[in-house]
Amino acid sequence: MRSYCYAVRMPRVVDHAERRRQIVFALWLVIAEQGIEGVSLRHVAAEAGVSMGRIQHYFGTKEALVLAGCTALVDSAYGGYLETADAAPRDRLLHVVSQQIPQDDGGRIGVSVWYAYVAKSINHTAVRQVLAEARRGAEEECVRLIRAGRGAGADAEDPAALDQARRLLALADGLTLRVLVGDLEPDEAVAMLEAEVDRI
Amino acid sequence: MRSYCYAVRMPRVVDHAERRRQIVFALWLVIAEQGIEGVSLRHVAAEAGVSMGRIQHYFGTKEALVLAGCTALVDSAYGGYLETADAAPRDRLLHVVSQQIPQDDGGRIGVSVWYAYVAKSINHTAVRQVLAEARRGAEEECVRLIRAGRGAGADAEDPAALDQARRLLALADGLTLRVLVGDLEPDEAVAMLEAEVDRI
DNA sequence: GGTTTTGCAATACGATCGCATCGTAACAGG
DNA sequence: CCTGTTACGATGCGATCGTATTGCAAAACC
Numbered sequence: 001m002r003s004y005c006y007a008v009r010m011p012r013v014v015d016h017a018e019r020r021r022q023i024v025f026a027l028w029l030v031i032a033e034q035g036i037e038g039v040s041l042r043h044v045a046a047e048a049g050v051s052m053g054r055i056q057h058y059f060g061t062k063e064a065l066v067l068a069g070c071t072a073l074v075d076s077a078y079g080g081y082l083e084t085a086d087a088a089p090r091d092r093l094l095h096v097v098s099q100q101i102p103q104d105d106g107g108r109i110g111v112s113v114w115y116a117y118v119a120k121s122i123n124h125t126a127v128r129q130v131l132a133e134a135r136r137g138a139e140e141e142c143v144r145l146i147r148a149g150r151g152a153g154a155d156a157e158d159p160a161a162l163d164q165a166r167r168l169l170a171l172a173d174g175l176t177l178r179v180l181v182g183d184l185e186p187d188e189a190v191a192m193l194e195a196e197v198d199r200i
Numbered sequence: 201m202r203s204y205c206y207a208v209r210m211p212r213v214v215d216h217a218e219r220r221r222q223i224v225f226a227l228w229l230v231i232a233e234q235g236i237e238g239v240s241l242r243h244v245a246a247e248a249g250v251s252m253g254r255i256q257h258y259f260g261t262k263e264a265l266v267l268a269g270c271t272a273l274v275d276s277a278y279g280g281y282l283e284t285a286d287a288a289p290r291d292r293l294l295h296v297v298s299q300q301i302p303q304d305d306g307g308r309i310g311v312s313v314w315y316a317y318v319a320k321s322i323n324h325t326a327v328r329q330v331l332a333e334a335r336r337g338a339e340e341e342c343v344r345l346i347r348a349g350r351g352a353g354a355d356a357e358d359p360a361a362l363d364q365a366r367r368l369l370a371l372a373d374g375l376t377l378r379v380l381v382g383d384l385e386p387d388e389a390v391a392m393l394e395a396e397v398d399r400i
Numbered sequence: 401g402g403t404t405t406t407g408c409a410a411t412a413c414g415a416t417c418g419c420a421t422c423g424t425a426a427c428a429g430g
Numbered sequence: 431c432c433t434g435t436t437a438c439g440a441t442g443c444g445a446t447c448g449t450a451t452t453g454c455a456a457a458a459c460c
Contacts, residue, residue, distance in 0.1 A: 014437070035323040037237050040417065052418095053439050062418060112322045119319030121381055122312045123235040128381055135383060166384070167392060170374025175366075177373055181321055181328055183335060184366070192367060214407070240447065252448095253409045262448060 020058050020068070023048050027069045032109040036116045039066065070117050070127050073110070074134040081141075089148040090197065096142055097172040098193045101179055103186050111180055139165050146200055164200055171196060220258050220268070223248050227269045232309040236316045239266065270317050270327050273310070274334045281341075289348040290397065296342055297372040298393045301379055303386050311380055339365050346400055364400055371396060 026048030030039055041062055045052045059065040080099060084092050102108040121128040142165035147158060172193060178184035226248030230239055241262055245252045259265040280299060284292050302308040321328040342365035347358060372393060378384035 019437095033323065035320060037320075038323075041419085042417080051439050054437080056419075057436095057438055060419095115319050115322060118377065119315050120235060120237075122315060123233065123238075132381060132383060135378075135381075163392070166375075166378075167371065167396075170378060170392075171367065171371050172374065173377055174370025174373035177318065178335075178366075178370060181332060181335075183332060192363070192370075196367075219407095241449090242447080251409050253411095254407080256449075257406095257408055260449095 016058075019054070021072075023050070023055055023058060023065070024069050024072045027065060028073070028109060028113045031069070031113045031116050036066075036120055041065075066120075067126050067130070069113075070130050073114060073117065074130060076110075077134070078137075089145045093142060093145040093149065093168075094194060094197050096138060096145070097168050097197070098190050100172065100176050101186050101189050101193075102176070108180070111176060115177070115180065135169075138169060142168060149200070168193075168196060216258075219254070221272075223250070223255055223258060223265070224269050224272045227265060228273070228309060228313045231269070231313045231316050236266075236320055241265075266320075267326050267330070269313075270330050273314060273317065274330060276310075277334070278337075289345045293342060293345040293349065293368075294394060294397050296338060296345070297368050297397070298390050300372065300376050301386050301389050301393075302376075308380070311376060315377070315380065335369075338369060342368060349400070368393070368396060 023044065027039065027044050030043050030047050034043070039062070041052050041055055044065070045055055048055075055065065059068060077099065081092075081096060084095050087095070100107075100111050100114065102111045117127055117131060121131045139162075143158065143161045146161045146164055152158070175184065175189040175192060179186050179189050223244065227239065227244050230243050230247050234243070239262070241252050241255055244265070245255055248255075255265065259268060277299065281292075281296060284295050287295070300307075300311050300314065302311045317327055317331060321331045339362075343358065343361045346361045346364055352358070375384065375389040375392060379386050379389050
């Protein structure tokens with residue numbers, strides 16, 4: 001029971017986190033292909049090539065699995081942002097608002113899953129909280145980047161920057177949707193966001 | 201079989217359209233409360249206070265019911281727009297882009313149902329086509345209103361107006377979402393849209 | 401008033417669902 | 431080798447699903 005070694009302490013040693021990642025990825029694929037309505041333990045298990053029992057073992061209930069898929073999605077986006085740590089504020093700002101525009105198939109999957117969760121968040125408290133926190137974080141980060149870009153110090157409040165951040169993020173959401181349903185080309189959407197960023 | 205009279209030609213006369221309206225309204229309520237996942241013929245029947253058989257009689261399948269709910273939603277929004285026929289172009293433009301911001305409970309229901317359909321449109325061709333056509337219509341109308349507002353004639357193309365229309369509509373979608381999940385007050389969203397309209 | 405057609409309620413059916421349970425293979429520590 | 435614990439695969443259960451089917455009441459038409 002007591003663990004003297006650092007990483008491995010269990011019998012039948014497996015990489016717990018890796019197993020969870022595989023299952024969550026299969027969940028995303030199912031959501032992207034069939035929508036959140038199409039999510040069932042059996043479908044996800046088939047997509048991942050594992051048994052239903054495995055999913056139950058790692059996530060317990062369907063509810064928990066779906067929620068884990070949501071937090072994993074948010075974490076993944078945040079990880080992508082952290083990689084831009086040494087870029088200029090203007091470029092980082094552009095990354096935050098245009099990162100979700102689907103440029104390839106992988107991006108399409110991610111953003112269609114994201115929209116599925118957005119719709120779910122309307123009637124699902126836990127999902128709503130996860131997305132709300134992510135959104136607050138993105139908004140604050142945008143405000144910081146806007147202020148850094150114009151060379152302002154860390155002030156208490158900045159209504160103008162907040163307003164611009166909100167407009168930028170809302171615009172990004174709306175444009176993302178257009179691209180997703182095929183009404184708009186990714187290039188056009190990014191160009192519009194770039195113009196908006198440079199107007200600040 | 202042959203119908204000599206104009207309106208009524210059937211035995212057991214009922215208002216077919218009215219019955220469909222009642223069922224579709226119950227469908228919207230179910231979607232708003234439980235999301236599209238929660239839609240089942242039994243739930244909708246219970247919400248409408250009718251039997252499942254009635255729904256089958258009027259819509260045939262669940263698929264057809266859901267799609268009818270989508271077109272009815274679009275038609276309803278279009279009807280609201282037509283009522284502004286004698287307003288100034290600037291006010292009509294503001295109506296188009298801010299009409300979906302939920303101001304009361306009725307508005308919340310409508311827009312949460314609308315977002316449910318948006319998510320569904322990602323994986324559902326028929327819904328996507330209905331929404332795409334509505335969006336194209338809104339975009340064209342915005343272009344017309346923008347050009348009318350600045351006193352321009354009916355010209356062939358106007359890239360600047362198209363760009364502004366797209367930005368306005370995308371911004372409206374994004375702001376609507378924020379209001380829906382409670383991140384933003386309706387007043388603030390409308391104020392931002394108004395500022396954007398007046399900047400044109 | 402009988403016939404025909406429509407409007408629906410009731411129900412039955414097979415598929416699928418989430419989840420609980422059970423059994424067991426694999427491995428760490430003694 | 432033995433024991434305990436973990437990691438599952440397999441299976442079963444009750445609920446719920448969409449839809450097909452059946453049957454009957456009410457109204458229009460002859």
